[in-house]
Amino acid sequence: MGVNPQSLRGSNTGVYVGATHTNAGEGYPDYPQSDVDGSIDIALFQILHSSQHLFANRISFANDFKGPSLMVDTACSSSLSAMTLAYNDLMLGNTDAAIVCGTYMVFQPFLTEIQVEAGICSPRGVSAVLDESADGYVKSEAVCCLFLQRRQDARRVYSHVVSARVNVDGRKKAGMFYPSADTQEQLMRQSCKLAAIDPPSLTYFEAHATGTKVGDLQEIKAIYNSYCEGRTELLPVGALKSNMGHSEAASGVSSVVKVMIAYENECIPPNINFNKLKTELKRYFPPLLAVTEKYPYNPVQPLHKKRADA
Template sequence: MGSVETRSELRCQTCWLRICSSGVNPQSLRGSNTGVYVGVTMYNSSDGYPDDVHPDVDGSVKTTLFQTLYCTKYLYPSRISFVNDFKGPSLIVDTACSASLSAMTLAYNDLMLGNTDAAIVCGTHMVFEPFINQVQQEFGICSPRGVSAVFDESADGYVKSEAVCAVFLQRRRNAHRIYAQVVSARMNIDGKKKVGMFHPSADAQEQLMRQSYMSAKIDPARLTYFETHATGTKVGDLQEIKAIYNAYCEGRTEPLPLGALKSNMGHSEAGSGVAAVIKVLIAFENQCIPPNLNLNQLKKELEIYFPPLLAVTKKYPYKPGLAAVNNFGIGGANAHVLFEPNHKLGTSDGLKIAETIPRIVNICGRTEDAVKYVMDFIQNNPKRVTNDFLALLAPVMRFTPDINSAGMPFRGSLGPFPFPPPPNGINDNKESVGQNQ
């Protein structure tokens, strides 16, 4: 019962933080036409529900209610919509390992059609059933060594991992903070295959990739980074690499770097799509693609595609450009999303206001540690406290008591800001944290 509550709370908290990261106060979205799209895969009845309910045993009925009703997938998005008072669509998407990127495709297209004003896309996967790991290892899906060696000659399956991740989608004209712009998001499915339902199809993935950039009228040669679904399985990696090569490498002269997040954190299954999107956004922000781990010797059957494909094995300096994220599920459902980075124009006076006008910075948080964390960040990173930073911080920290929300219980203030050198070695800076009663 505790694990059910923890899972639900973690999803709600993650979505709240993603909205704050965008420079939007979640309270301002209450009652809005915001959609919630959650990609999730669960193994039915694996929690071991009791055979009988005993009404005369204290807590038996309540425990069974939690195990049955509260474990159902349809409450995953509904709980997020309930807590935040969102009025838009609220649904789960289960296409196996491509679930969260499929959810992102639905969310993006609802925005484009005008069905929603904003959207939360969440991917979640938690492993509470050890016997499933054992069965999949015995069947050859998961690595018996527990090593995720994507693209490597020694690859022998994937390693399960956990993720609770989310992104917040808005129309560009309404956005306060933009990490990237979605330019295309599409899905398809393999259909009937002679090799069997569970065998990935290079042809179907290639077709989807071509449809994605053709519908957006994008030259495939513009692609500068491809984040693969690659898991380390014997069949899946080869099929995906074939599709990428055929769709994006015809006449290509520049190398196309490939990312493989699952080599870094394992396969978070239904959460892997959104996790890969977040990796791309981090690469945009830091202008660096992180290395793929455990890649020592490229698989022989992949060598003919490298180059122009490039396996990233060390930190790769990266000038942000068009990027793709690919996802496919064991049932044959594929999802493909293209992103453009948000090229920010730097200004010479970015620190002008922060450097010249002392001020009190008001901060709120769910815990005292959260408030102090923001305080420490401001004090220790003066070059990052720009006009943009302050403009984003102010609305997120603003509390509106007439909205049906308790707000953040802990408040603090920091100032005067910026901090002048203390006279005679005495620190006159004021800092306080208190709990709102």
């Protein structure tokens, strides 16, 4: 980023961390014994310093940041929800810079066992995003972060955030955990409209795409409806989770990092474990294109109907 971290000490820099599960059951120790000297102090230290609310605060404390410091838990969208809050605070002038983090570590293997039994995770341990054989997602671990600042303050620019929004499906007849293509489409259209982006001009889409039986279908439908009306070119669709699995709370920021690496190298890496397109998705491909081999890509192309600087 070209910025000496020491120069940020005492600054109005915000820290926004997206995370879900914590280690060791929220940090609570096993059987603290009041008759063992120092055991209560140790237990208090473990509880306080392993709690989720300190994930962001510890970063702010160690670096003497004075901006907002908060932890965001919206399940798999946690880190991108954190990024949305960070972006909005920058746009409103509440902060001068922001550190957006996403983290997920698998400290409790029994969760994977339960999700395999429930049909959420792949019993084969294969992340076959968009493929006919997809039978659930594969858990992965990630710790990653982004540094956001206004363009005029930046020494290096890897990408430009032009819109960041969140929504939720609301009440659905199919159940709380069933994704809604209609709501996803609504959010995509709103984001493009506010950023003055012409949807058919989009040149690449990095999908959430986990490899679940229902989720991929709903998301691809939303992408097709949002960006393919009037489109004359193919729209490449990438899926980081095919390469590294689903890092849940960290998956959003992980995907942003992937896209920036693709920008820098002018090449989109292929989705792996893809052999046969899922039958229910065939009506959307083309104009959507599953990236199955190295895809040359030049990100410097016009997306906007009019210029909209962040």
